Structure formats: structure tokens, C-alpha cells
Amino acid sequence: MCGIVTAIARRNIVPVLLEGLRKLEYRGYDSAGLAVLKTEGTPQLQRLRAVGRVAELAAQADATGLSAEIGIAHTRWATHGVPSERNAHPHISAGLAVVHNGIIENFEELRSGLQAKGYKFTSETDTEAIAHLLHDKLKSIPDLFDAVRATLAELVGAYAIGVLSETDPNRAIVARKGSPLLLGIGEDGYYAASDTAALLQVTRKVVYLEDGDVAELRLDGYRVTLQDGTPVERAVNISSLSADAVELGKYRHYMQKEIFEQPQALGNTLEMIAGGGGISPQLFGADAVGIFGATRRVLILACGTSYHAGLVARYWIESVAKISCTVEIASEYRYRDSVPDPETLVVVISQSGETADTLAALKFAKSLGMNKTLAICNVPESAIVRETALRFVTRAGPEIGVASTKAFTTQLAALALLTLALAKVNGRLSDEDEAMHLAHLRHLPVAVAKVLELEPEIEGWAQRFASKHHALFLGRGMHYPIALEGALKLKEISYIHAEAYPAGELKHGPLALVDKEMPVIAVAPADSLLEKLKSNLQEVKARGGELYVFADAGSEIPQSEGVHILHMPEHYGLLSPILHVVSLQLLSYHAALVKGTDVDKPRNLAKSVTVE
Ligand code: M6R
Numbered sequence: 001m002c003g004i005v006t007a008i009a010r011r012n013i014v015p016v017l018l019e020g021l022r023k024l025e026y027r028g029y030d031s032a033g034l035a036v037l038k039t040e041g042t043p044q045l046q047r048l049r050a051v052g053r054v055a056e057l058a059a060q061a062d063a064t065g066l067s068a069e070i071g072i073a074h075t076r077w078a079t080h081g082v083p084s085e086r087n088a089h090p091h092i093s094a095g096l097a098v099v100h101n102g103i104i105e106n107f108e109e110l111r112s113g114l115q116a117k118g119y120k121f122t123s124e125t126d127t128e129a130i131a132h133l134l135h136d137k138l139k140s141i142p143d144l145f146d147a148v149r150a151t152l153a154e155l156v157g158a159y160a161i162g163v164l165s166e167t168d169p170n171r172a173i174v175a176r177k178g179s180p181l182l183l184g185i186g187e188d189g190y191y192a193a194s195d196t197a198a199l200l201q202v203t204r205k206v207v208y209l210e211d212g213d214v215a216e217l218r219l220d221g222y223r224v225t226l227q228d229g230t231p232v233e234r235a236v237n238i239s240s241l242s243a244d245a246v247e248l249g250k251y252r253h254y255m256q257k258e259i260f261e262q263p264q265a266l267g268n269t270l271e272m273i274a275g276g277g278g279i280s281p282q283l284f285g286a287d288a289v290g291i292f293g294a295t296r297r298v299l300i301l302a303c304g305t306s307y308h309a310g311l312v313a314r315y316w317i318e319s320v321a322k323i324s325c326t327v328e329i330a331s332e333y334r335y336r337d338s339v340p341d342p343e344t345l346v347v348v349i350s351q352s353g354e355t356a357d358t359l360a361a362l363k364f365a366k367s368l369g370m371n372k373t374l375a376i377c378n379v380p381e382s383a384i385v386r387e388t389a390l391r392f393v394t395r396a397g398p399e400i401g402v403a404s405t406k407a408f409t410t411q412l413a414a415l416a417l418l419t420l421a422l423a424k425v426n427g428r429l430s431d432e433d434e435a436m437h438l439a440h441l442r443h444l445p446v447a448v449a450k451v452l453e454l455e456p457e458i459e460g461w462a463q464r465f466a467s468k469h470h471a472l473f474l475g476r477g478m479h480y481p482i483a484l485e486g487a488l489k490l491k492e493i494s495y496i497h498a499e500a501y502p503a504g505e506l507k508h509g510p511l512a513l514v515d516k517e518m519p520v521i522a523v524a525p526a527d528s529l530l531e532k533l534k535s536n537l538q539e540v541k542a543r544g545g546e547l548y549v550f551a552d553a554g555s556e557i558p559q560s561e562g563v564h565i566l567h568m569p570e571h572y573g574l575l576s577p578i579l580h581v582v583s584l585q586l587l588s589y590h591a592a593l594v595k596g597t598d599v600d601k602p603r604n605l606a607k608s609v610t611v612e
Helices: 014-027 054-064 107-116 127-140 144-152 254-260 262-269 288-293 304-321 356-367 406-425 431-452 455-465 477-494 503-508 530-542 573-595
Strands: 003-009 031-038 044-051 070-076 091-093 096-104 157-165 171-177 182-185 189-193 205-208 213-218 221-226 236-238 297-302 324-329 344-350 373-377 390-393 470-475 497-502 519-524 546-551 563-567
Touching (some): 003 014, 003 096, 003 157, 003 171, 003 213, 014 031, 014 070, 031 054, 031 096, 070 096, 070 157, 070 171, 091 127, 096 127, 107 127, 127 144, 144 213, 182 221, 254 262, 254 573, 262 406, 297 356, 304 324, 304 406, 304 477, 304 573, 390 406, 406 573, 431 573, 455 546, 455 563, 455 573, 470 477, 470 503, 477 519, 477 573, 497 503, 503 530, 519 530, 519 573, 530 546, 546 573
Parallel strands (some): 297 324, 297 344, 344 373, 373 390, 519 546
Antiparallel strands (some): 003 070, 031 044, 031 070, 091 096, 096 157, 171 213, 182 189, 182 205, 205 236
């Protein structure tokens, strides 16, 4: 979603703002803009805005020879109003410029009040209301920092903002509530951005702002207060994120890089079990033994790909730990009446840790008295991680491609560990089974690397069906969520309409869609459901459907006219979904390449979905 960069430094900060925006491109956006203050003579705001890519904004900056020591910049993902230059940030109110990430829920009310006072709106955005409200506040509260705090007090919703003012040209003000924002302490100045990747170009020293924080950045320092003005200290961290981790290197796309990073990402995530010992519940936090021991049920809340990880985990938790488990889409759970149960372990899964619906669902569960909470997340300092009693941080490294790949497989690895920890604490894991499961987990990076070697064959398949308009994915048991994930990957990056079904459901409706124009992709591991699945595949074949079957080493499925079979290197038991999904990621990636879509930044989508 939207991204923010702010800078005040003893240098021309325009290239820093632009490079910061480039690093935030992965979050998803449709327009970009920046405002700087020219401080020689009478301070004056200069604003540039462009629909489309940051490169367009950079071209404008070049053409105008823009240079300044203080500025704010923004990538916008449209919520209120179409993507257009008029709606792009920064928004200006007579000498004040504001950039904003998030949604102001009471903006219509604010807008009417401000219009009644004579303010003219030139955009359809909620952000413009912040700029005019701040301008109005400054009439009675002359200090910019205090006026920003008074403005924030009237906002309902989520925000991260950056503010510049012609009347106060020596500082930039930033604030956050519900949307991410961190400060950067550089050698030559101070910075702020929506994530660390944007600031690595100037510093590794970062300060994570907390919800409700307001900060002032000056050339000679910074300060942070709560929204009521109480000064607060926030720790300075040295980011361990390497600049290489957010560079493409030898790869064509981030998605390709991230697919191929999976053996490493899994190895890093599973590092704690690499030694010979058993599973330690404390991997999830100091209180894990107590909480897991008192867990009678598990409720998993997540969105998108993370929800699919939860669906796989349900099979594991119920079959290995013998604990009842439900999985719910966060945006649904948060708005329905449910029966709260304090003996339930609430597990939230999120790559970004900022997904608004998942965060709200977690807070909702807590408000119902369900305080046994666990976050499985890839971003240690994220909002979701800060809200839970227990946490497991996956070590996938930054995921830049909008399509989640290595985040998903590392989430599954974390959920496999959770299953074992729950089983162990509740006396449902024999020493023998524990050793067997751990040995499988330790071997996982090697097993995934072997799946990646299938890329040439999968590429061939992708060439065949990239011209199709629809595709059907089938799976059974714990591979049904993998079929769901395969369909989601295909539609989000290649725009081919894809649906997934548990194969047994085929004849209850979707079989009507099957003809030679409908490729059917089947996930067919050599498990106890294979024979059932084979019958389902016959139903497709008999209707002239073209089948692409991902089978296991031991699955006897004969190749024939219209039935293409690819054998996975090995059958992987309970962890088999982790191997099978990798082949489906490759399939989508290559289908998107054939179609020529924007693989890393698919249309209309954002990486961090920080709005509802
Ligand atoms: O950051 P999260 O894991 O909470 O994000 C949830 C979904 O938005 C995300 O998984 C989305 O479905 C992916 N882009 C799919 O590839």
C-alpha cells in the first residue's frame, strides 16, 4: 500500500526521496509525488506528482533540476478517489504539505466542517482533509508540532503521515497510528520511511515508532512524543537487513528470486532445530509451555496466502497434536458474532505483520477475552508481533514481490514446529515421532532445492496453458489448500481466472466447466487419498479436459493423451504441501512471463494491505 519517505539532511535529499520511493514500490502503488522546501530566501514548497511509476516522478525531478535539504515523498495506492495526479500526494493547504498512508474514517465529516469554514478541496482524498485541518489548527496553535498533535486528535482511522510547512522550514513532522513508520538516523541528517528498505541507502540506525507516536526531525536531532505531548524514548536499533536482500541480483524478478531463495529461507527459519535436540516450545516465547498446556482449541486468523498456510496447519494440528482447530479469514471473523473461548490459542499469520484485517481480528479476539495469542510473522518489529503473548518470527528475509512465496513456505515450517510443540506439551508426541518429524524438517531445504530443478518442465507446461482464460486446480486433504494457493498465485500474477476445488467436489458443480479449453491442474501426492483423486481425474479426462498432474515419485498415474504428469523428486509425508506449492509457484511465474504481465507488481494489488 502507500509508502512514505521523509528527509532532512545537509545534502540534496531529492535523490534520497526518489530512491526511497523506488525501494517502496513493491508495496504496490498507482501514483507518486514529493514536496520539498526551498529554503533560500522565502521558504517555498515545490511539489511534483505523477500517475504511474516512480521513474516518471524522477524524470520530472531531473527536468526541473529539483534540489533541497528537506522533503516528503509518497507512493499512493488509491483508496479514496481514482489514481490521478490530482489525487496523488502530497496534498497542500496554503504552505503546508502532507503525505499520508492509511484511511481516515471520519474524513467526510471533517471535509464538510472544513468546507463550511471556506476550505476548497481539489482532490477526492481523505488526506486533503488532514492538510486543511492542520492549516485550520495553526490559526489557534502557532507551533507546528503542537498543531499536528491537535490535528491527529481529531482523526479516526489509521495513518502514518509526513508534514512540511513553509512557515516552519527547519523541521519535518511525522506520526503514526495503525500504519508503519520508522525513523532513520543518518550521518548527515534524519529520515523517516514506511520500511527499513527505503532507508538502507543512508543509514542502518533505525527507530521504530509506536502507535500514537509523533516525531519531529531537524538537522541537529529528533524528538518523539505521544500524541498528548508526553516525551518518550524509543530504542535505536541497528538494522541487520542487508542491502543485497532487497536487490534483484542475477534474477529477472523478485518473485523468481524469492522462489529460489526458499531452501535458504527454510534453513534460516528452522535453524533453531538444526542441532540434534528435540522440539522446544520456548521457540514461541517464554510462556509457551503454560499457554500450550492450557490450549484446548486453536483458532487461526489470516488473509490471502497466509490464510492458506493456516488451512494446511489445521490438518497437521488435528492429526498430530489432536487439538481441534478452526481457520478463519480475518476480515470475516472481525465482524461476526462468535462464541469466545478463553482456552483457545489464537494464532495470527501474516508475512508483513501490518495487514489491517488480521490486526483488527486479533484485537477483536483479545477484546472477547481470548488472550492466549501467537503471531507467526516475517517482520519482527511489526504491529501484529507487538500485540501477541507469543511469537515466532519466520526468517524468510524481505519479500518484495507482491505474490507471497518464501513467506508462505516459511510460515508452513513455523506451523509444523507449532504442531510439534503443541503435541509435545500435551503429551501426544512420542520420542520416536518427534525425531522422525524433526529429521524431515531438517531435510526440507534440500528437498525444496530438488523441486526447483523441475523448473524447465514446469516452464514447458506454462507455455501450453498461458493462452487459456480459465484454469481449475484440484487437491485433496491437506493439498486442497495448496490447490487454493496455486489458483491464487496464478490469478494474481498472470490474470488467468483460476479456481480451486477439493477434487471430490468436482461432480457437485464445477465439472460442468470442464472442456478442452479448461486446463485442470491436480496436486496428486502419493498419500492415502491418491486412489480417490485418480477417479476424480478420470472424470475430467472423460469430459475432454486437459490434465496437468503434479504427482509424487511413487504415484502410479499413467501419462496419456491430454494427461501430462510431472513427478516430484520424493514423497514428503506430512510436509508434502511445502514441496508441492513450490511447483505451483513456478507454474504461475512462468505463465505470467509468457503473458508479459508485471510479475512483481500485479495490477490493483499491494504488498502490505494496511487498509480494510
Ligand atoms: O502480510 P500478510 O501475510 O498478512 O498478507 C496477507 C495477504 O494480503 C497476502 O498473503 C496476499 O494474499 C498475497 N499477496 C498473495 O500472494
